Structures are given as structure tokens and as C-alpha cells.
Amino acid sequence: xxxxxxxxxxxxxxxxxxxxxxxxxxxxxxxxxxxxxxxxxxxxxxxxxxxxxxxxxxxxxxxxxxxxxxxxxxxxxxxxxxxxxxxxxxxxxxxxxxxxxxxxxxxxxxxxxxxxxxxxxxxxxxxxxxxxxxxxxxxxxxxxxxxxxxxxxxxxxxxxxxxxxxxxxxxxxxxxxxxxxxxxxxxxxxxxxxxxxxxxxxxxxxxxxxxxxxxxxxxxxxxxxxxxxxxxxxxxxxxxxxxxxxxxxxxxxxxxxxxxxxxxxxxxxxxxxxxxxxxxxxxxxxxxxxxx
Amino acid sequence: xxxxxxxxxxxxxxxxxxxxxxxxxxxxxxxxxxxxxxxxxxxxxxxxxxxxxxxxxxxxxxxxxxxxxxxxxxxxxxxxxxxxxxxxxxxxxxxxxxxxxxxxxxxxxxxxxxxxxxxxxxxxxxxxxxxxxxxxxxxxxxxxxxxxxxxxxxxxxxxxxxxxxxxxxxxxxxxxxxxxxxxxxxxxxxxxxxxxxxxxxxxxxxxxxxxxxxxxxxxxxxxxxxxxxxxxxxxxxxxxxxxxxxxxxxxxxxxxxxxxxxxxxxxxxxxxxxxxx
Numbered sequence: 001x002x003x004x005x006x007x008x009x010x011x012x013x014x015x016x017x018x019x020x021x022x023x024x025x026x027x028x029x030x031x032x033x034x035x036x037x038x039x040x041x042x043x044x045x046x047x048x049x050x051x052x053x054x055x056x057x058x059x060x061x062x063x064x065x066x067x068x069x070x071x072x073x074x075x076x077x078x079x080x081x082x083x084x085x086x087x088x089x090x091x092x093x094x095x096x097x098x099x100x101x102x103x104x105x106x107x108x109x110x111x112x113x114x115x116x117x118x119x120x121x122x123x124x125x126x127x128x129x130x131x132x133x134x135x136x137x138x139x140x141x142x143x144x145x146x147x148x149x150x151x152x153x154x155x156x157x158x159x160x161x162x163x164x165x166x167x168x169x170x171x172x173x174x175x176x177x178x179x180x181x182x183x184x185x186x187x188x189x190x191x192x193x194x195x196x197x198x199x200x201x202x203x204x205x206x207x208x209x210x211x212x213x214x215x216x217x218x219x220x221x222x223x224x225x226x227x228x229x230x231x232x233x234x235x236x237x238x239x240x241x242x243x244x245x246x247x248x249x250x251x252x253x254x255x256x257x258x259x260x261x262x263x264x265x266x267x268x269x270x271x272x273x274x275x276x277x278x279x280x281x282x283x284x285x286x287x288x289x290x291x292x
Numbered sequence: 293x294x295x296x297x298x299x300x301x302x303x304x305x306x307x308x309x310x311x312x313x314x315x316x317x318x319x320x321x322x323x324x325x326x327x328x329x330x331x332x333x334x335x336x337x338x339x340x341x342x343x344x345x346x347x348x349x350x351x352x353x354x355x356x357x358x359x360x361x362x363x364x365x366x367x368x369x370x371x372x373x374x375x376x377x378x379x380x381x382x383x384x385x386x387x388x389x390x391x392x393x394x395x396x397x398x399x400x401x402x403x404x405x406x407x408x409x410x411x412x413x414x415x416x417x418x419x420x421x422x423x424x425x426x427x428x429x430x431x432x433x434x435x436x437x438x439x440x441x442x443x444x445x446x447x448x449x450x451x452x453x454x455x456x457x458x459x460x461x462x463x464x465x466x467x468x469x470x471x472x473x474x475x476x477x478x479x480x481x482x483x484x485x486x487x488x489x490x491x492x493x494x495x496x497x498x499x500x501x502x503x504x505x506x507x508x509x510x511x512x513x514x515x516x517x518x519x520x521x522x523x524x525x526x527x528x529x530x531x532x533x534x535x536x537x538x539x540x541x542x543x544x545x546x547x548x549x550x551x552x553x554x555x556x557x558x559x560x561x562x563x564x565x566x567x568x569x
Binding site: 039040154183184185186187188191192195196210211212213214215216217218236237240241250251252254255256257258259261262264265266267268 | 449479483484507512547555
């Protein structure tokens with residue numbers, strides 16, 4: 001089966017030559033949720049941006065391939081690339097307030113994508129958006145479609161963006177910390193919705209998060225990232241049963257859990273950090289940018 | 293708990309609701325805290341947990357009198373501080389310290405870390421041996437004395453939060469308000485900061501009000517918990533009792549919503565997509 005997303009050997013550099021992604025490889029298969037977990041600066045959002053073709057101008061892809069449903073992005077013209085990304089992928093962002101235009105009503109913001117990018121007619125787009133609002137359990141669709149973003153709660157806004165992401169039937173969704181800004185009870189509802197829609201639509205999701213708790217609940221596969229390098233890749237169940245990399249073990253021990261307060265919240269051991277630094281240094285020693 | 297540092301009775305706070313403010317004229321008042329009682333036991337860490345809009349930060353601010361309550365009373369060490377004027381509060385400020393969520397915005401970018409820690413010492417009559425006191429404050433939070441000459445942008449998030457703690461504790465206060473102090477930090481850094489605070493609170497015999505949205509963190513750090521929702525106390529008591537047998541449905545819901553780092557297919561439940569067909 002062709003993966004919905006396949007990243008191989010991806011390296012990205014800053015203008016000063018520093019590598020921010022270090023030969024990253026991962027795949028997300030149709031119908032699968034892969035969590036991409038790491039701490040700040042690990043490069044997890046960077047990978048999401050690379051997939052969606054929205055890397056900041058200062059970041060250069062130095063090496064590697066990104067393929068969406070078997071089509072390699074590097075082999076396309078910029079226009080073809082935008083069309084492919086627009087048609088096959090969608091983003092669920094962290095902060096719905098900045099992702100929505102504050103001066104436009106929700107309705108047109110949701111249908112725009114369908115009419116302008118996919119060329120649907122207005123009636124079809126409207127029907128589709130209403131169906132999706134129903135799927136994310138928004139019962140008063142009429143009010144929400146006419147509302148401005150600030151008139152909705154954070155949880156409501158995130159539902160709207162989830163509905164918008166699934167509306168165009170993308171094959172791949174990049175979810176970038178979609179519940180980080182939410183209260184825990186709302187987070188749980190939103191995670192349930194994402195999982196339910198994902199199952200229903202068979203969508204592949206690359207789920208970027210810093211929270212191992214969220215990883216355990218939402219994903220079937222997981223990639224642990226540290227300093228732009230894959231530390232460990234595993235089935236989610238296997239990772240939590242027996243983490244192999246010392247960094248993964250340290251992250252798990254640092255994560256608070258109310259069921260076992262004394263065994264959790266362990267600061268990361270200096271030896272683990274030293275080992276990681278050595279791994280990164282070794283990876284950089286062996287690597288040379290293909291074009292000098 | 294006879295030995296209470298704070299006794300709070302019928303506490304009410306109303307603040308202007310700017311979302312309903314007319315173009316001209318005053319914003320109407322919104323009641324943020326709706327009148328409740330509790331005692332804060334001395335030399336102990338009390339967790340205050342709630343979701344956004346619960347009033348937990350407002351409660352913290354009322355305790356240290358950054359805002360003046362509109363009703364009820366706040367008694368600190370047998371002294372009613374509910375309506376004290378700023379000048380009368382000043383001698384108490386040393387004892388009522390705060391650590392904030394985002395040290396990036398609470399540390400002055402143009403002053404050295406040393407100057408930031410020294411300023412409140414000078415204001416509170418502890419200006420002698422400043423250099424030693426600053427070095428001691430940094431040492432206490434595990435930072436070398438050389439950090440005194442650095443600026444905030446040269447520090448990592450965890451180091452900045454250590455400075456926030458150093459500044460508050462340099463005054464050797466009786467009470468520390470810690471408002472979401474680890475929410476912006478990575479888990480590995482979060483663990484370091486919390487174990488540091490735990491150790492210092494114990495060593496210095498501090499009374500701490502630890503405001504957080506994260507019950508897992510509260511479970512680890514706090515001896516008792518106050519659960520808040522929409523300006524009211526839903527439940528309060530010893531941490532273990534609340535976790536072992538939460539009396540209120542809302543507390544149970546909050547605990548159940550925490551995603552533990554354990555695989556559990558049941559957790560997401562069998563939510564079906566509500567299609568009209």
C-alpha cells in the first residue's frame with residue numbers, strides 16, 4: 001500500500017549551515033495516526049511545515065524526499081506542488097484564533113477551500129460544510145456559520161477547524177498540537193472527535209505533539225524526535241510497553257502521572273543528555289550537505 | 293488545620309467585563325469569585341486547580357492583594373488585609389511573593405539577572421551585602437553566581453523560571469503564589485522546576501499556593517487541593533482523599549480527562565460520527 005505520506009532522509013539547514021532536521025525518515029499509512037513527539041526545538045512542527053510546503057524562507061531542505069501518496073514533491077513545479085498539497089492534505093493548527101480570519105464569518109471561511117481550491121459549486125460546498133459541522137457535533141450550524149471567530153469558544157473554534165480540515169476529504173492531515181491550548185475536558189472531547197472522524201474517513205494523520213499522554217491515546221504509530229533527529233520509532237503500544245531509547249525512557253519518567261506521583265516527574269538525567277549530544281555530533285560528523 | 297497562614301471568608305471579587313463595555317462609559321462588573329471560605333495551612337503547598345475561567349488566578353491575585361476583593365475578608369497571619377491601602381500593604385509585600393507563568397515577560401529585558409534579583413531586596417531593606425545575597429539566591433535555585441551578569445534572553449526557559457524563583461525566595465517570604473509556573477515548559481524542564489520548588493518549600497518552610505490546570509502535577513506537589521469552577525469552590529481537601537474518592541462529579545470529570553501516558557483504547561470511547569444519514 002502506498003503511504004499517504006513518506007518522508008525519507010530529510011535534512012534541513014539554516015543559513016548558517018546548522019542542521020535543524022537530521023536525516024528524518026517516517027511514513028504515515030492510510031487510516032493511520034502517527035504521533036510525532038518531541039520537546040520544543042526538536043523540529044516536529046518544522047516537519048509538518050515541510051510536508052505542507054510552508055517552511056520559513058530561512059530554512060532550506062538540503063537533502064531527502066517528501067512524497068504524498070507516492071508523488072514526490074521535489075519533482076513538481078511550485079504550482080503543481082501547491083495544487084497537490086491543497087487537494088490531498090489539510091492542517092489542524094494549534095491556535096484556531098490565528099488560523100481564522102477575525103473579520104470574516106465562519107461560513108465563507110469554511111467553504112472557500114472547497115470552492116476556490118477544489119472548484120466545487122457553492123451549494124455542494126455548503127452542504128458538505130454542514131454535514132461536517134454535524135459530524136463534529138455542532139448542533140446549531142446556522143449560528144456558527146454566521147458567527148465571527150471571536151464569538152465562539154476555543155473548543156468551538158477548534159471543532160470548526162477540524163470540520164474544515166476533513167471537509168475536503170484530504171488523504172493526509174497534519175495536526176499541529178491541536179489541543180495544546182485547550183482545557184483538559186475540552187481536549188478530551190476534541191481528541192475523541194478527531195479519532196472518530198479519522199476512523200470514519202480513513203484519513204492518515206501526522207499528529208504533532210509534545211504530550212506523551214496524548215500520544216498514548218490518539219496514535220497507533222509514534223516517532224520520537226530530539227534535536228531534529230529521530231530518537232525512536234515504534235508502534236505506540238510497543239513504545240509504552242518497552243521504550244528502547246534512553247531519551248524516550250527519560251521523557252516518560254519526566255511526564256507527570258497522577259496514578260503514580262512519586263515515580264513520575266523525574267528530571268532528565270545528565271548522562272542521557274550527554275548521550276544525546278554525542279549522537280547528534282556523530283550524525284553531523286558523518287553528514288555533508290549534497291551541494292557543499 | 294489550626295495553623296492557617298490565610299483565612300478567607302466569603303471572598304468575592306468583581307472585575308470590569310471589557311467584552312460588554314459600551315463605547316462610552318464604564319464596563320459592567322462581572323463577578324469572578326462568588327463568595328467562598330477556605331483556610332490556607334501554613335508551611336504547606338496547596339494546589340488550586342481549575343479550567344480557564346474558573347477564577348483560580350483571580351483568587352491568587354486577591355490573596356497577595358494585587359486586586360482588592362469586593363466582598364468578604366482575607367486574613368493573613370491574624371491581620372485583615374482585605375482593604376488595606378497600598379502604603380499599608382508595602383511592609384507585607386516582602387512576605388507575599390509571586391512566581392509567574394511566563395518569566396520571559398516578568399523579567400526586565402534591559403537589566404541583568406543580578407539587578408533583577410537585587411531590586412526587591414533593596415526595596416525591602418535587605419540592601420546590605422547585595423552581591424552575596426544575589427549569589428546565594430542563584431545558588432539556591434542551582435544557578436552559578438556568574439549568571440548575575442547575564443540578561444534574560446541569554447537564558448533557557450527553565451533557567452528563566454529558576455531566576456523567577458530565586459527573585460521571589462531571596463526575600464525569604466512566608467507565602468509564595470506560583471501561578472501556572474510550568475505550563476510553558478517542556479516536560480523535562482518542568483520536572484526540574486517542580487522538584488526544585490518542592491525541595492525549597494520544604495527547606496524554607498514556605499506556604500505555597502500552587503495554581504495549575506494540571507492535576508497530575510498537583511497530585512505530586514501539593515498536600516491539599518482546592519478545585520474551582522466558574523468562581524466557586526467545587527471541592528477542597530487533602531490531595532490523596534480528593535484523588536482516591538472525588539466527591540464531586542466535576543472533580544471526577546477533570547481527573548478522567550487527563551490523558552495518562554498509557555495506551556488505553558477505551559479512553560477515547562466509542563464516539564460515533566453523528567451523521568444525519
